[in-house]
Amino acid sequence: MEDSIFKTLIDKIQSLRSIEASDQKDLLQEVKGIERHWEEGQFMLKRLQKDKSIVINILNATISDLEKSKKQVEEKSRRLTENLRELERSYEELEQFSYIASHDLKSPLRTISNFAQLLQRRYQNQLDQEAEEYISFIVSGTMQMHSIIQDLLAYAQVGHHGETAEFVNLNEILETVKNTLKLDIEESDAQIVSASLPTLFGVRTYLVQLLQNLIGNAIKFRSEKPPLIQIDSRPLNKDGWEFRISDNGIGLPASYQGKVFFPFQRVGDQQKKGTGIGLAVCKKIVEIHNGKISYQEIPKGGTCFIFSLALPENDDE
Numbered sequence: 001m002e003d004s005i006f007k008t009l010i011d012k013i014q015s016l017r018s019i020e021a022s023d024q025k026d027l028l029q030e031v032k033g034i035e036r037h038w039e040e041g042q043f044m045l046k047r048l049q050k051d052k053s054i055v056i057n058i059l060n061a062t063i064s065d066l067e068k069s070k071k072q073v074e075e076k077s078r079r080l081t082e083n084l085r086e087l088e089r090s091y092e093e094l095e096q097f098s099y100i101a102s103h104d105l106k107s108p109l110r111t112i113s114n115f116a117q118l119l120q121r122r123y124q125n126q127l128d129q130e131a132e133e134y135i136s137f138i139v140s141g142t143m144q145m146h147s148i149i150q151d152l153l154a155y156a157q158v159g160h161h162g163e164t165a166e167f168v169n170l171n172e173i174l175e176t177v178k179n180t181l182k183l184d185i186e187e188s189d190a191q192i193v194s195a196s197l198p199t200l201f202g203v204r205t206y207l208v209q210l211l212q213n214l215i216g217n218a219i220k221f222r223s224e225k226p227p228l229i230q231i232d233s234r235p236l237n238k239d240g241w242e243f244r245i246s247d248n249g250i251g252l253p254a255s256y257q258g259k260v261f262f263p264f265q266r267v268g269d270q271q272k273k274g275t276g277i278g279l280a281v282c283k284k285i286v287e288i289h290n291g292k293i294s295y296q297e298i299p300k301g302g303t304c305f306i307f308s309l310a311l312p313e314n315d316d317e
Helices: 002-015 021-122 129-157 170-180 182-188 204-220 278-288
Strands: 166-169 191-194 199-202 228-235 241-246 293-297 303-309
Touching: 021 129, 166 170, 166 204, 170 182, 170 191, 170 204, 182 204, 199 204, 204 228, 204 241, 204 278, 204 303, 278 293, 278 303
Parallel strands: 191 228
Antiparallel strands: 166 199, 228 241, 241 303, 293 303
């Protein structure tokens, strides 16, 4: 339609006889220039409309993909939440079962142990060597089982007594641990070197147990040299503190990293006393304080345990 308008206008200008030929020529050039700009404008408009259509299609496809992705993410999030809840329920049930089973086993085990020891005392030197060995196996087995039950109870009870958190000076905790392990420290000629430790928010009894287990292990699994135990700490921005407890003992191979913190996983000297619950308790205590624990093998001999203790979220309140 626009083309016919310009054509009609040009025809009328060319038919005019009342203007000079030069003016007519200039006027025709002006009209043709306007026509050319009009055509360029129309071309750009069509191009914009086409691009707009492409952009709209792309946006619609993107929105559709995002909606599908959102539904998939929501579904995965829902499944993960359900799995997490199920895992928490299973974990709680397992801990309750461990506590009940351990508690109920103590009484019959005590009976077996008492009667086995009674037999051992009463009929000592009256039975043949084989019978005495059998009784000795029963006594040592029941004593070992008693230790396992006690440790299992200790593990199950961590975090289930509603202990009150408070600000705790770890220098005082360390002194308490040294007093508790005084005989072991003196017998092994152990040396404990520590920089000044921080005061942080936590459960006092658990922190005592944490340091006592790690320092006690360093003394128990010592090499031929007197134990040298070094304790260092450093702040982790606003997230709490990192601690390192290193020793010069027999060392713990790095390959055990995946299982050493699980209950009853004894990976060191099997002749040493213990049930393998200590590091599992440490892991549980650290996680209660929103931290993580791992260890590094020291190439020249020894182990360095690294753990963090995070500050509470509402510490500023």
